[in-house]
Amino acid sequence: MRRLKARLPRGVVVLDPLGPALTDDDRRRLTHPAVGGVILFAHNYENPQQLAALTAEVAALRDPPLFVCVDHEGGRIQRFREGFTAIPAMRRLGTLWDRDRDAARECARAVGFVIGAELAAHGVDFSFTPVLDLDYGSSSVIGDRALHYDPNAVGALAAALIGGLGEAGMAAVGKHFPGHGFASTDSHVGVPRDERKTADILRKDVAPYAAAIAAGLAAVMPAHVVYPDADAEPAGYSRFWLEEVLRRRLGFGGLVFSDDLGMEGASTAGGIPERARAALAAGCDMVLLCQDPAKQDELLAALGDMPMQRPERAERMLHRGGGDLRRRVAYRDALRLLERIP
Numbered sequence: 001m002r003r004l005k006a007r008l009p010r011g012v013v014v015l016d017p018l019g020p021a022l023t024d025d026d027r028r029r030l031t032h033p034a035v036g037g038v039i040l041f042a043h044n045y046e047n048p049q050q051l052a053a054l055t056a057e058v059a060a061l062r063d064p065p066l067f068v069c070v071d072h073e074g075g076r077i078q079r080f081r082e083g084f085t086a087i088p089a090m091r092r093l094g095t096l097w098d099r100d101r102d103a104a105r106e107c108a109r110a111v112g113f114v115i116g117a118e119l120a121a122h123g124v125d126f127s128f129t130p131v132l133d134l135d136y137g138s139s140s141v142i143g144d145r146a147l148h149y150d151p152n153a154v155g156a157l158a159a160a161l162i163g164g165l166g167e168a169g170m171a172a173v174g175k176h177f178p179g180h181g182f183a184s185t186d187s188h189v190g191v192p193r194d195e196r197k198t199a200d201i202l203r204k205d206v207a208p209y210a211a212a213i214a215a216g217l218a219a220v221m222p223a224h225v226v227y228p229d230a231d232a233e234p235a236g237y238s239r240f241w242l243e244e245v246l247r248r249r250l251g252f253g254g255l256v257f258s259d260d261l262g263m264e265g266a267s268t269a270g271g272i273p274e275r276a277r278a279a280l281a282a283g284c285d286m287v288l289l290c291q292d293p294a295k296q297d298e299l300l301a302a303l304g305d306m307p308m309q310r311p312e313r314a315e316r317m318l319h320r321g322g323g324d325l326r327r328r329v330a331y332r333d334a335l336r337l338l339e340r341i342p
Contacts, residue, residue: 005063009307010036010314012280014067014257014288015296020046022057029296030061034303036286036314037067040124041079043291048083048122055123067317069173072115072127075144080122085114085335090131092341093157094148103340105160110337112164112172117331120169126317128173128221128257129165130158132208133181141186149181151204155211162215167330171317174212176223176259178241179205187224187265191234198230202245209250218316219255220246222284224265233278237269242283255313258287262295273302285313 014037017026029035038058045051059065070079075089093111097104115127132154133139135146147154162172178201183192194201209220222235222242231238236258246252258279259265261272269278272295276287285308289296308314 005060006031007063008033010064010066010311011303012036012286012306012308013276013296013299013303014039014069014286016041016290017044017054017058018293020044020050021054025293027061029293029300030058030066032300033305033307034300035066036308037069039288039290040068040070041291045080046082048080051080051122051124059123067126067314068124069126069128070119070124071129072119072124073129073131073145074111074115077145080119084118085338087111087115088338088341089144090147090157091135091144093161094135094146094153095342096340097148097153097157099342101156104157107337107341108157108160109164109167110334111341112161112166112170113168113330113334114164114338116165116168116170117334126171126173126218128175130161130172130174130212131176132158132174132212133176133179134205134208136182138184139181139186140184141188142181146181151207155208158208158212159215162212162217164334166216171218172212172216173219173221173257174209174217175221176225176235177206177209177220177246178202178223178227178235180223180225181205183225185265187259188263191265191268192223192225194225194227196227196229198227201227201230206245206250209246209252213250213252217252217254219257220252221257221259222246224259224263226268233282234265234268236266236284237275237278237282239282247283253313254316255286256284258284260288260290261299262289262292272299276303285310 011034074087185192235241269275
């Protein structure tokens with residue numbers, strides 16, 4: 001018997017399935033009114049055919065369909081490998097920038113196109129990319145995920161990458177606002193603090209976001225980092241960073257996703273439900289909770305029926321077609337450009 005789609009508005013929670021195919025528990029969670037999207041990890045991937053089947057099943061669950069997203073930046077953060085192009089670490093684009101800026105922009109655009117085309121061809125709506133953090137050399141969790149230490153280089157390369165994603169029909173998500181490149185603590189295992197003056201962070205780390213927004217950045221993910229000169233709370237719980245800086249000063253009108261609420265950097269707000277409420281109250285539109293089914297159940301029970309407050313922001317995240325590899329010439333040209341990245 002064919003399962004009928006549940007007609008539900010998108011909720012505010014993004015979570016991951018248990019494995020490469022949906023279980024009954026996955027279906028129960030994904031049809032909860034508070035859920036709005038699915039994030040996939042390596043444990044959800046076996047091969048391209050399996051991925052396409054998984055995303056098709058997710059899409060068939062609800063109307064409007066849940067987002068399907070992934071961390072697919074390149075380098076060490078690429079969840080799908082077998083059958084996908086190996087995307088270089090973003091720092092390599094920065095290395096090329098130091099040699100030839102025009103070539104670096106061209107290659108960054110090709111990287112965005114390949115990421116977008118390959119993901120969209122397998123039913124994935126977007127990746128959490130580009131990383132807009134500056135490479136200060138002090139953060140091991142960021143490291144070669146950062147494009148460059150120069151804000152102008154990061155902004156220019158990110159704008160080109162966003163352009164390539166857009167040509168493939170895919171939206172871009174910039175992270176980790178306002179910047180995770182200076183604080184040395186890994187927010188997965190601790191609560192990072194960036195003790196610099198707010199003016200310094202605004203002048204340097206925030207600068208690439210202006211270029212990215214101008215290029216069509218559709219969403220932003222804030223950092224689980226405390227910037228005590230500006231706010232006692234991490235950026236993801238801070239109305240100063242999300243409402244005053246991102247929305248008002250930068251004029252950003254897109255979607256804001258929290259980083260994973262299960263990370264230690266998010267622990268300052270209390271338990272998981274309290275973390276979600278703090279993020280939403282500060283200005284996040286959606287919250288992520290990954291790889292912890294018991295905590296996911298706790299969060300869904302606590303939130304109940306919670307649709308997105310600004311669903312129109314979500315519409316920019318849906319890919320617009322064109323990323324299904326039918327444009328073979330453009331795809332082949334982009335692959336050749338990737339070979340030029342040192």
